[in-house]
Amino acid sequence: MSTKTLSKLDSPKNIRDSEKKLGDNDFIVSKTDTKGKITYCNEIFTKMAGYPASSLIGANHNLIRHPDMPRIAFKVAWDLIQSKQEFFGFVKNLCADGGYYWVFTYITADLDSRGNIISYTSVRRKPPRSAIDAIAPIYKLLLDAENKGGSDASGKILANFLAEKKTSYDEFVINLQKDIRTGN
Template sequence: MNNQEKYLGDNDFIVSKTDKSGIIVYCNEIFSKMAGYPPSQLIGANHNLIRHPDMPRIAFKIAWSLIKQNKEFFGYVKNLCADGSFYWVFTYITADTDSKGNILSYTSVRRKPPKSAINTIVPIYKLLTDAELTGGIEASQDLLNKFLDEKNTSYEELVINLQKGAVI
């Protein structure tokens, strides 16, 4: 890993689709370019291939909890590239369902996040990952809940307000 950051273009969208267990079944060219892997290495791989160690596990627990209930997830994610660099995205994940509402797969669309949102979320994620190192995901969940309570907001409201440029 290195501290080299890559940036999505203002009009770039990363798109990927996974099966129900997180295995990539589709990725667009921008995803392949940003992650630094050829599509042949992404298709069939678990999406956590690009998980950066600075990301708190609680963020993914929240994401999976929501999307498995056929709810939408929005969040900020730091991704790891094949060469050790990284990039930030504002991500939207939704379940793809059949006519009876059964989940078939998941689609994620990511775009460039506002710098103000990343400046706000980085120290929060650092506290959460530190809590996970000492007390596991439960400690991270407790810390996140306390933070949200203190701010009188929900996780969803926090993310959307940061996307709109709010200062927390």
């Protein structure tokens, strides 16, 4: 029996307000090629996303991109990892059944012996509820700006927000993960 590789077009259209939660000791691990196609996924990933591994392998990782996620979040991630820097962030992922789950993600480029990027590895874990509560309204603001003025508009809002907080993106995200109050 063959299982077809899925694409973003196969993502659920019936989005539900039903959250799945990672266990405190769970780690989702996946690898992608340089274009974002999944080449490896662990069992916890398949369980949380609700797809068999055979459907995920070869699919673009954006299959699980939740519509509540602003595109600027992924632009920040791609800009960092394509320049061989680490990315840390909070992501709301879409499940096969239309539900969702939140993760704190770490993505890094995998390099060959000459320093060329050959793939990316992502490890995700359960974020603190306080981080989700802080980041969700920011993502809504960024998404609203994108819907009105595109990625440039949300990029400006993100830059202004970080400047107002007198922090960098990395510091802001790491402090949320450490469960440090951000004044929101």
